[in-house]
Amino acid sequence: MSTLKKSFRIAFILCLLSVSAFSQIIQPPKWEISLSDQSAEVGEEIDLIFRAEIPKNWYIYSNDFDPDLGPMLTELSLEGSKGLEKVGELQAIDPKRKIDEIWEGEVSYFTGKGEFRQKIKITSEQVKVNATLGYQMCSDVTGQCVPYEEDFSKTFSAQATSNTQTQEPVTTFKEQTSEESEKAQNKEVPKTEIAESPEKVTKVSEQAADLSGDPEGKQGDATDLLPFLIAAFLGGLAALLTPCVFPMIPMTVTFFTGRSKNKSQGIKNAFIYGLSIIVIYTLAGTLVAAIQGPEFANWLSTHWLPNIFFFLVFIFFALAFLGLFEITLPSGLVNKMDAKADQGGLTGVFFMAFTLVLVSFSCTGPIVGSILIESAGGEIIKPILGMFAFSLAFAVPFTLFAIFPEWLNGLPKSGGWLNAVKVVLGFLELALAFKFLSVADQVYHWGLLDRDIYLAIWIVIFALLGLYLLGKIRLPHDSPLENLSVPRLLLATITFVFVIYLIPGLFGAPLKSLSGYLPPMATHDFNLEKLIRENKGAAVSESEMTEAPKYADLLHWPHGLQGYFDYEQAFRVAKKENKPLFIDFTGHGCVNCREMEAKVWSNPEVLSRLKNDFVLVALYVDERTELPESEWYTSEYDNKVKKTIGKQNADFQITRFNNNAQPYYVILDNEENLLIRPKAYDTNPQNFVEFLDKAKAEFEK
Known part of the structure; x- marks a missing residue:
């Protein structure tokens, strides 16, 4: 056999393997x-x-x-x-x-x-x-x-x-x-030929999150855990700058330098001190993790009672930080821990750390409580690592200053700025409290906290925070602000920028960066952006549609796009207009289809190409509208009678493209040949632009 023939065979086999890897029937449970x-x-x-x-x-x-x-x-x-x-x-x-x-x-x-x-x-x-x-x-x-x-x-x-x-x-x-049915599961279906060499199929990483316990993929997901750990670490640093903690730093240094016989012993005690702080807080996280489980997490995340409780806890913490009252532990408990700290030795060092934790509770309690509440949800690792990150940031400065007491000379003096830090944290706690009220409101459909009301509350809170940073508002325990420091001015500027960013949300702007914290767009009373976009799309499209789409009274396209919902009609129009046919295999219940539409199709480059360069057809595989009996047929795939629009669309996807999953995007030429390898779920808009451009270029050849 010649080298050319061998090469051709290898290429042909690789092509088939690539097609079969991409086009496959996903087996049911x-x-x-x-x-x-x-x-x-x-x-x-x-x-x-x-x-x-x-x-x-x-x-x-x-x-x-x-x-x-x-x-x-x-x-x-x-x-x-x-x-x-x-x-x-x-x-x-x-x-x-x-x-x-x-x-x-x-x-x-x-x-x-x-x-x-x-x-x-x-x-x-x-x-x-x-x-x-x-x-x-x-x-x-x-x-x-x-x-x-x-x-x-x-x-x-x-x-x-x-x-x-x-x-x-x-x-x-x-x-x-x-x-x-048994034969249907093992039946070979015809493969569709591809006009260009298929690209290598990207495999799902073997290290992807195991969703057998969490369909959101957040249990142990590094992309979700890392921001949380960073926030917990920053919370530990913020706790250092509160009035309850900052003055404790020189007191701690005095404790070690005054009682240590030599520098090496002082360094050893300092490390044990810092480690003790980490152990104490991490044990608290471990306790939270131990009492959590799937049922507890399910109840915790959906029931109105814990969400209202967390809402009230955050409000309580916020009011304490703003200066309405002080959170204090029983003095007897603090005195007992302080007495044990005076014993000396390793036990004394540990209880010195415990005393610090208790004395600083009025300032660290709200931050620690916020971290534990945010980590609640049935996960084992998250609360433990969250408290570890917080305590690490909290303990390291105490340890370093105990080892290098001369660094104390570079610390700023205590003053009104400490209370300002506490007040800023209070405003943040107040804003975050409404997230829990929003969850309860959505689950039980109370209608108390629609998206626009939620945004209005946040706009007012952060506007007040900006005015506070500029010195226009004074709260209890604040010192007179004689001049405005540069850091404070920069923080005020950032706060007002955030307020301006929120304002368009009142009129329907999606505010995608805050989607996890805001109520659903469906609760928005006046979505001006959607109204303009859809009206504009409808006005343009009515004159451009070659034929009135079948089933348009039942089905609709997003973002003002106009297309068809019947394959034969759409193919006929595509041939008449000499355009490639873009097939969207979708479903009413397909969450990732909606995500693609929200994150990818909304991109201006994608939207313009879909609107101008293709004839569109959306084939809903779960549309239950029953067709006239004259349009029924028995599938060659599973020998079942296909009576509904959805059943016929699903059968078409399986028998023609050997695929049964959605979303699934196919582009055909006027002879019903594939122009490019079909595309599945991919939330990168640029990848979708390249997919459309390659198909259009192939069509123009």
């Missing part, structure tokens, strides 16, 4: 159906139990949240079953909950394992269960969502009614899917 009581009698009620083993890095949505929110709720159909009656609705057993910023509300979900129960009443001795479970599985690692339908079939015999009391063993039956 492994399901198991069982009965709560196999020996039930006719007339009794039992539970059908559906248990799922969910793949690593994936989660499925439950069914006990607002159906209008967005994600696809898990639903059960017993159509075709005999000898039973459905009692009540499908129940999710202990799902997890969270506030989803994309969906702007609370969702429930399962990771690792999931369980649903449906109560049924036995009506005859021969029972046939035909169950279809419809649900949605998503991943925050791959950025994909997949809608599924799982079929179950089981027959069993019930006992005739008698007065004999029966036992209630639980018997588990393996899932029995139809032969057609």
Whole structure:
């Protein structure tokens, strides 16, 4: 065989491997159906139990949240079953909950394992269960969502009614899917040829967050943990500059220099002192971590009671920092620790550190409490590392000044600036308090703290902080401000810049950098930016549309874009206009589809290309509108009749592109050939621009 032929074969094999790696059918969870009581009698009620083993890095949505929110709720159909009656609705057993910023509300979900129960009443001795479970599985690692339908079939015999009391063993039956469904899972589907050499598929990192316990990917995620640790470390530095702590530095140095026999002993005691501070605070973090668990975290993050409690705690801390009152510990406790510190030796050093922690509590307590509250959420590492970072920043200066007492000469003298630091922290605590009230407000739909009201509160708080820094406002314990220092002026400038940044948010500006702290955009009463953009898009597009889009009364495009919702119509228009066809395989319940639209499609470069260079078609795979019977067909993939818009779109994606996950973006030419390798979830706008530009350039060839 010639070298040229060998090279061609190798290239061809690599091409196929690349296509198959990118275009693949994502397998569903492994399901198991069982009965709560196999020996039930006719007339009794039992539970059908559906248990799922969910793949690593994936989660499925439950069914006990607002159906209008967005994600696809898990639903059960017993159509075709005999000898039973459905009692009540499908129940999710202990799902997890969270506030989803994309969906702007609370969702429930399962990771690792999931369980649903449906109560049924036995009506005859021969029972046939035909169950279809419809649900949605998503991943925050791959950025994909997949809608599924799982079929179950089981027959069993019930006992005739008698007065004999029966036992209630639980018997588990393996899932029995139809032969057609089993064949469909292993069936080969045709591959679509690619017009250009496929690029190497980027693999998901093996070190990606294990979402089996956290679909947000934040448990142990360095990208989430690092900012928190930096904030905790800065909190420790800020605590040093409060009136309760700063004067303690020279007192500590005096303690070591006066009692140490020589310098080496002083250095040793200083290290033990600093280590003791770190141990004391880290133990507090460990205690918080120990009492947390998944159920506790679930309750903590969603129930109104802890969120209102945290809101009141932050308000309490803020008022204390602003000077309304002082937080003090019982004097007896402080005196006991101080007496133990006088014992000398290593024990005395440890209790000297304990005395510092207690004496400074009135200033450090609010900061420490804020760190522990922010870290609460079922995580083990976060509160421990948070307290370690805080105590490290807090302990190192004490240790260094004890080792090098001559550095004390360079410290500024105590004065009114210490109270100013405390007041600034008070304003920050006051602003952050409303985050917890907002969570409770969203979960329970109280309507107390809409986005515009929340922003108005923040604007007022930070404007007052700016005026305070300029010396226009004086609070209790403040010294007269004779002149304005440069650092204070710079902080005031930064504060007013932040206020100006917030103001457009009152009129609908997204303020993406604060998305994690602000209420959802859906709660905004007057979104001027959205109103202008959508009206402008609609006015331009009506005259440009070649045909009136089918299903436009049901479905809509974001950002004022105009396109189609039926493949055949869109392809016909693309051919007529001689433009490439951009296919968006999407879903109402696809969270990552919404994220792509919010973060990528909103980019001006992406938006202009989608609007001007392509004919657009959005194919919703979970649209449940039933088509006329004349448009039904039986799929070659799973031998099921496709009756709805969504079922036909999902079948089209699988059979034509060997893929069943969304978001999934495909660009075709006027002969229905791929112009470029399809693209999945990628929140980098520049990558999407390159994807569109390459497809357009290939089309123009």
